[in-house]
Amino acid sequence: MFYRLSGIKHTRYASSRALWPVTADRRIMQVLVALALLAPFFLSDLYLTSYMLPWLIWTAAALSLTLLMGMAGQLHFGFAAVLAIGAYTSIHLTRAGVPFEFALLGAGLMSAFIGVIFGAAALRVKGLYLVMATLAMQYLVEWVIINVPAISGGAQATLSTPDVTFLFVPLQSDASLYYMALLWTVVVTLLLLNIKRTSFGRALVAVRDKDFAAAVIGVDPVKYKLLAFFAASFLGGVTGAILAFCYYQAVTPEQFGFNVSIQLVAMVLVGGLGSVIGAYLGAGFVLLLPIVLTNVLAFVASYEWMPISFNLIAHIPLMVYGALIIGVLLYEPLGLAKIYDNLRKYFVVWPFRHTQS
């Protein structure tokens, strides 16, 4: 009823291979894009700068990691270090007078270069052992940033981002920063949706499922593993630069610590491994849910129905959050994306229970 599939027959390859072949899906996407574009006009600056902006940027980061972990099956527990390389490279490049557009490229390339060096470990080790290798990247990069004042920015170890323009638009107002982040997230999203349909994407999936089987059918695992690390690190590096310029506006090493890497992995896993919409949902869950829970609880506590210490109020959201993560993983191990998928399938045939296929 909602999706109105009956009678729709794709008569051209182009229409059946479109990103959203079903009209209703396309309509939903159009509405979402329109809402995102109009957000600065109907959202207050609090929701724009504290919810939408970080959510979009972390989604881009989670999407970059999805390319590596979800599609190519290479675990990466040091992705915050990739973001850090991008952030620091872009700041140092813009400070040296390089235009922001090229600084973004430079950030991506530098991250990709260093990411590939550590990714080379993936040629020899898999699974938990690869986790250890990428952890090494996290700690090495952090150590280098902290211990080289030329990178971290002297005794305060804080670097402010200079004022920049992107394609002649100055990035100062809340709205311009938001649109910059939105642009990048949309680019990454479209890229990932399309990579899934290319020979490159299929080769990654083949390597993920069984790398020697992929070699047997003529997919070079060495090449594709390195390419996966290169592409994901490039996207991660640019995302790190966007994070620094559009959101933090001042970078310190603590912003890219090990806990951030774990958060990114959690976003990908809770959202649903390998799913694009999962990255959006996972980033929202991991990033925004603790904030929302904290505020809800503070609101409830403000009525003073019962005396609770500030310490307990601070810890209750953690318990609820933990329970929710376990709940999601127990109820739907495939992540939030699968829950969305189930809902969609339900409505595709509603009011009936089963579809013919």
Next chain:
Amino acid sequence: MKPFTRWLASVAGAAALGLGGAAQAEKEPIKFALLQDFTAVYTFVTNEYHQGQRDYLRFVNETGGVEGHMIETIVRDTANEPQRGLEAYNRARREGAVLVDFFSTPVSRAAVNRVLDDEVVMITALHGRGDASEGETFPFIFPMMATYWSQSTVLADYIDQHQGGLEGKRIALVHIDSPFGREPMPILKDLAEKKGFDLRAFAYPSPGTEQSATWSDVRRYRPDHVIIWGAGGGQQVSVREAIRNGIRQENILSVVWLAETDARNVGGNHLKGVKRFEAVGTGTDHAVIQDIMEHVIEPGHGQGSASNVGTTYYNIGVATMAVAVEAARLAMQEFGAPLTGEKLRDGFRMIENFDARGMMPPITITADDHQGGGYGRVSAWNGEAWEPLTDWYSAHQDIVWEEIEKDAAGFREGR
């Protein structure tokens, strides 16, 4: 969203008017935002600090508020994460907060540009950027106690004055491998050149629960004095390792982060003789703490365990709010209500020789100097309590200010 919140606000406003008509018309409250990390890294330190802040504010409210205005607190957990801190900050700013205290270096560093733009006062006692002492560049940021740089000069000066001079000595700085741990390095290096002592830095990896490799290096260096520079659990490990490696307690000096809880955790009398920098007096025999006991703790309005009252971090929390309330009072007297961030800033800059009735060193904050003079003292653990060894003093502020000016200039250029 906007129309809805406006509707909500108007309904709330109408209700408030209705109630206000019935009740006595109250003066507009002053809002302080205490957006701190209760759950991630600072744990018991924040708890005691926050408890002191809240108890002091309660005491102020119980005794008539600031010029009749009550102080309201906005409290949120940030888990030491910048993005959560920024969200809480943006929300608090909309609710009308004029002062914000994150008590977390990563969060306050990420908030620097924003508070400068929004003209909200941010206090960064014992955390955040040391160069924010430069009031011209950072007009809305108030470190208001000795920065880490000033702490290092006070400790070095103590060795110079009371432990047989610095010349020809070997000083080891054993620090956590983070920007915070490396912070005193430039100052101590300058001092080493000036005073002619040998300085070597030894870093241990964060979070500092395992330091044995570092300390065997320290032992080989055979230092005369060891300055330990860490926070939280790492400090206890440092003290234990130092003693195990044959360094006598009286030659161990610590940054401000060493308190009663650490002494308890190290155990027995092991900590006896260890020295630390002290920014605010400890214990309950200060006039301010006695007042809090009388008006807040005894009637049962305390925010936490009464056994925390008078501990190091509790008193630091009391001191931060004492200075903030004093600034608010001065600002209200000078400029009248309602209090804004700008008025509060000027109130801070009017503070002169304020010592919270003897609990802390007399600080004077001016438009240029937001540090308040960099005073502190050295105290030692006597087995039961931290006993002050010196009077309040500051040392080598010329070197400290050189570094402050240099970093503040770097900030101005980068911005």
